[in-house]
Amino acid sequence: xxxxxxxxxxKVVVGLGxxxxxxxxxxxxxxRAGAEIAARLPGIRAAIVTDENVAAxxxxxxTQSLESAGIASxxxxxPAGEKTKSFAHLxxxxxxxxxARLERGDAVLALGGGVIGDLTGFAAGIVRRxxxxxxxxxxxxxxxxxxVGGKTGINSPHGKNLIGVFHQPRVVLADTDVxxxxxxxxxxxGYAEVAKYGLIDRPDFFAWLEKNWREVFxxxxxxxxxxxxxxxAKADVVARDEFETGDRALLNLGHTFGHALEAxxxxxxxxxxxxxxxxxxxxxxxxxxxxMNLASPDDAARVETHLREVGLPWRMADIPGTLPDAERxxxxxxxxxxxxxxxxxxxLTHGIGQSFIARDVPSSEVLAFLRENHPG
Amino acid sequence: xxxxxxxxxxKVVVGLGxxxxxxxxxxxxxxRAGAEIAARLPGIRAAIVTDENVAAxxxxxxTQSLESAGIASxxxxxPAGEKTKSFAHLxxxxxxxxxARLERGDAVLALGGGVIGDLTGFAAGIVRRxxxxxxxxxxxxxxxxxxVGGKTGINSPHGKNLIGVFHQPRVVLADTDVxxxxxxxxxxxGYAEVAKYGLIDRPDFFAWLEKNWREVFxxxxxxxxxxxxxxxAKADVVARDEFETGDRALLNLGHTFGHALEAxxxxxxxxxxxxxxxxxxxxxxxxxxxxMNLASPDDAARVETHLREVGLPWRMADIPGTLPDAERxxxxxxxxxxxxxxxxxxxLTHGIGQSFIARDVPSSEVLAFLRENHPG
Ligand SMILES: NC(=O)c1ccc[n+]([C@@H]2O[C@H](COP(=O)([O-])OP(=O)(O)OC[C@H]3O[C@@H](n4cnc5c(N)ncnc54)[C@H](O)[C@@H]3O)[C@@H](O)[C@H]2O)c1
Ligand SMILES: NC(=O)c1ccc[n+]([C@@H]2O[C@H](COP(=O)([O-])OP(=O)(O)OC[C@H]3O[C@@H](n4cnc5c(N)ncnc54)[C@H](O)[C@@H]3O)[C@@H](O)[C@H]2O)c1
Ligand SMILES: [Zn+2]
Ligand SMILES: [Zn+2]
Numbered sequence: 179x180x181x182x183x184x185x186x187x188x189k190v191v192v193g194l195g196x197x198x199x200x201x202x203x204x205x206x207x208x209x210r211a212g213a214e215i216a217a218r219l220p221g222i223r224a225a226i227v228t229d230e231n232v233a234a235x236x237x238x239x240x241t242q243s244l245e246s247a248g249i250a251s252x253x254x255x256x257p258a259g260e261k262t263k264s265f266a267h268l269x270x271x272x273x274x275x276x277x278a279r280l281e282r283g284d285a286v287l288a289l290g291g292g293v294i295g296d297l298t299g300f301a302a303g304i305v306r307r308x309x310x311x312x313x314x315x316x317x318x319x320x321x322x323x324x325x326v327g328g329k330t331g332i333n334s335p336h337g338k339n340l341i342g343v344f345h346q347p348r349v350v351l352a353d354t355d356v357x358x359x360x361x362x363x364x365x366x367x368g369y370a371e372v373a374k375y376g377l378i379d380r381p382d383f384f385a386w387l388e389k390n391w392r393e394v395f396x397x398x399x400x401x402x403x404x405x406x407x408x409x410x411a412k413a414d415v416v417a418r419d420e421f422e423t424g425d426r427a428l429l430n431l432g433h434t435f436g437h438a439l440e441a442x443x444x445x446x447x448x449x450x451x452x453x454x455x456x457x458x459x460x461x462x463x464x465x466x467x468x469x470m471n472l473a474s475p476d477d478a479a480r481v482e483t484h485l486r487e488v489g490l491p492w493r494m495a496d497i498p499g500t501l502p503d504a505e506r507x508x509x510x511x512x513x514x515x516x517x518x519x520x521x522x523x524x525x526l527t528h529g530i531g532q533s534f535i536a537r538d539v540p541s542s543e544v545l546a547f548l549r550e551n552h553p554g
Numbered sequence: 555x556x557x558x559x560x561x562x563x564x565k566v567v568v569g570l571g572x573x574x575x576x577x578x579x580x581x582x583x584x585x586r587a588g589a590e591i592a593a594r595l596p597g598i599r600a601a602i603v604t605d606e607n608v609a610a611x612x613x614x615x616x617t618q619s620l621e622s623a624g625i626a627s628x629x630x631x632x633p634a635g636e637k638t639k640s641f642a643h644l645x646x647x648x649x650x651x652x653x654a655r656l657e658r659g660d661a662v663l664a665l666g667g668g669v670i671g672d673l674t675g676f677a678a679g680i681v682r683r684x685x686x687x688x689x690x691x692x693x694x695x696x697x698x699x700x701x702v703g704g705k706t707g708i709n710s711p712h713g714k715n716l717i718g719v720f721h722q723p724r725v726v727l728a729d730t731d732v733x734x735x736x737x738x739x740x741x742x743x744g745y746a747e748v749a750k751y752g753l754i755d756r757p758d759f760f761a762w763l764e765k766n767w768r769e770v771f772x773x774x775x776x777x778x779x780x781x782x783x784x785x786x787a788k789a790d791v792v793a794r795d796e797f798e799t800g801d802r803a804l805l806n807l808g809h810t811f812g813h814a815l816e817a818x819x820x821x822x823x824x825x826x827x828x829x830x831x832x833x834x835x836x837x838x839x840x841x842x843x844x845x846m847n848l849a850s851p852d853d854a855a856r857v858e859t860h861l862r863e864v865g866l867p868w869r870m871a872d873i874p875g876t877l878p879d880a881e882r883x884x885x886x887x888x889x890x891x892x893x894x895x896x897x898x899x900x901x902l903t904h905g906i907g908q909s910f911i912a913r914d915v916p917s918s919e920v921l922a923f924l925r926e927n928h929p930g
Contacts, residue, residue, distance in 0.1 A: 265641070265645050265648075269641050272641075272710070272717055273710070273711075273712075276710055276712040276713075276716060277712065279889075300680075303719065304676075304680075304707075304717050304718060304719055305716065305717060306716060306717075307705070307707065307718050307719055307720055307797075307798075308719070308720075308797075329683070331680075331683065334648070334649070334652055335649075336649075336652040336653065337652075340652055340681065340682060341648055341680050341681060341682075342680060342683050343679065343680055343683055343684070343719055344683055344684075421683075421684075422683075513655075
């Protein structure tokens with residue numbers, strides 16, 4: 179395994195033909211960003227989109243790095259948090275990019291977590307019907323998941339991520355150093371998506387995580403390795419199914435329950451952030467699969483144990499405050515975008531690393547399961 | 555030549571591989587819309603987006619037609635006019651489609667002119683990252699131009715059509731009967747785009763129009779023929795260059811000057827509508843080409859004569875009210891989206907049907923030309 183040493187980043191290629199791009203993962207990549215971008219997009223100007231937290235810690239370093247590579251830039255700084263993925267802020271970014279008089283061949287750079295990445299990618303996809311886009315993910319979740327694959331978007335009052343486009347970045351630069359300023363709760367939330375790749379179809383990776391998660395949290399080669407493995411897992415799926423017409427849906431393991439819980443808690447990050455919703459959602463997907471006699475209860479228990487051990491919530495009772503009742507939770511699930519012709523589609527599992535797409539899951543079973551597991 | 559008889563529509567295919575689609579042109583197509591759509595998209599539900607003028611004349615007929623083909627629909631009716639191509643109305647359409655709980659495989663139908671088509675196509679392209687989209691163009695301009703080719707979008711305070719996506723329709727149904735309720739000024743404006751195809755690269759078609767334009771205006775086979783020829787011309791260009799990286803830009807003949815004039819008149823349709831701006835823009839492009847010794851002044855005069863004869867404006871002096879000065883007009887041109895790395899790109903011409911893409915047009919020449927031709 180590549181140790182992702184300090185000076186040579188690990189490279190993962192997302193194989194999408196003439197839209198293929200590199201993900202670089204390693205130390206010092208913000209400082210190298212100007213050079214990496216200039217090598218791929220010579221002569222451009224840039225707009226950097228970021229949030230207030232990330233700007234405080236890393237914006238100057240990026241601006242410097244661009245400047246020394248001859249790339250002039252302007253910054254658009256937005257409030258932090260899921261609520262920024264809105265029409266109003268989309269318009270702010272679009273206006274900011276146009277006000278900077280950037281042309282179609284210039285670039286829009288997302289410096290931040292998944293919120294900034296999703297919003298910025300969407301804006302880059304619609305200004306002049308598609309500008310160059312670069313991801314500089316700064317949260318663990320963004321480095322292992324949201325920055326890879328070109329899915330961009332914002333939320334609607336009708337549900338999460340319902341509005342957006344597919345717009346692939348030209349390059350993804352994941353600087354592992356910037357994770358040091360990330361609040362540990364956010365790091366943990368991102369770790370849920372790392373574990374997800376093991377639970378989907380990489381049982382050995384999950385077993386490796388059970389042994390090495392402490393080193394992933396503390397930093398160094400194991401962290402770089404976990405991020406690179408995750409990117410490889412996601413890049414594989416994306417290359418097979420760019421537009422989510424088939425098995426890209428596997429990446430939604432834990433997300434149907436998770437999104438419903440995010441909606442049910444009003445996207446209040448004080449109560450639940452995305453990765454925490456996914457953690458609970460994965461535990462529920464395993465538990466529900468066991469209840470349906472698809473997987474062994476031991477596997478469900480193994481998932482719960484690992485999530486609990488790393489400090490993630492793993493059951494609905496772990497969410498502070500009261501939840502809507504089971505019927506209302508089912509309503510959130512039905513409104514989630516992974517509904518096709520009224521039947522419920524879930525990612526279920528036959529065991530660790532053996533997930534599959536289950537269509538026509540009876541909503542009566544889901545409702546009964548939600549009632550049994552509801553804390554209130 | 556096919557006469558587009560009352561009962562069998564003329565079909566033009568837009569050859570875009572797995573995104574290929576039919577344009578049907580003829581009489582009675584609103585009444586057949588339900589059947590044509592159900593044949594291509596079985597089992598769907600639909601949202602119809604339209605404007606107040608078109609709704610009053612044609613919405614009931616479409617709703618009936620869908621219903622008798624078993625397609626349930628809801629309608630979203632917006633104010634008429636260019637100002638509807640805004641972020642606020644985009645959000646209205648997106649919210650309306652989501653509120654109707656349409657799924658990714660359902661369809662969004664644009665019933666209206668280019669404004670409704672551009673806005674609706676954009677909304678269809680971003681709800682759930684791309685829903686099925688059907689064009690039912692009701693203005694001449696929309697039937698010959700905006701409904702074909704998948705370019706969608708809205709305007710920004712920074713310029714027209716600066717925000718959008720490429721999103722191809724699944725079918726285009728151009729009912730020639732509905733043009734009877736179109737105000738004659740709008741019909742004329744659409745005719746400018748018909749003439750445009752002749753002026754780009756079809757000199758015989760332009761000569762045919764010089765002879766037959768009265769029949770095109772009065773209706774019947776010549777009208778259907780002109781629409782079908784126009785769709786064929788546009789479909790050819792689009793199939794060669796779907797994403798406007800090359801000679802699709804030829805379709806912008808007359809549009810660089812035209813967009814600047816639209817911006818300069820604040821998009822007030824009382825003063826200038828899109829097709830009128832294009833008419834003046836084409837006359838200016840021919841006149842400017844003559845001034846640059848690229849084309850003969852006789853050809854410029856021939857274009858002006860034809861536009862004047864059909865009742866279209868053909869020079870800046872034909873616009874009611876005062877225009878900004880030449881410097882400000884040049885500013886609008888520079889901000890237009892067809893600017894690459896600061897150089898001005900124009901569609902110029904060597905004569906009737908001999909247009910070409912001219913890059914690096916010196917802005918000093920354009921300025922001098924605007925001064926010479928400025929009415930005020
Ligand atoms: N597009 C996709 O494929 C995809 C996949 C998964 C998740 N997502 C989306 O990603 C979003 C969640 O991403 P997230 O968890 O990164 O949320 P986020 O962007 O809100 O970041 C979490 C918090 O960490 C802060 N932060 C980020 N990097 C930091 C750093 N280096 N130092 C200090 N603070 C930092 C942010 O300001 C924010 O407060 C959700 O909206 C989800 O829908 C998208
Ligand atoms: N997407 C493209 O490739 C493309 C190409 C050319 C133009 N456009 C866009 O198209 C727009 C102009 O289109 P337009 O001229 O159709 O404008 P429009 O949609 O505003 O229609 C013109 C007027 O005619 C009315 N109308 C339309 N059909 C009618 C009917 N059958 N009966 C009665 N009234 C009717 C409308 O209500 C409106 O008042 C511009 O925004 C332009 O940018 C787009
Ligand atoms: Zn996720
Ligand atoms: Zn036009």
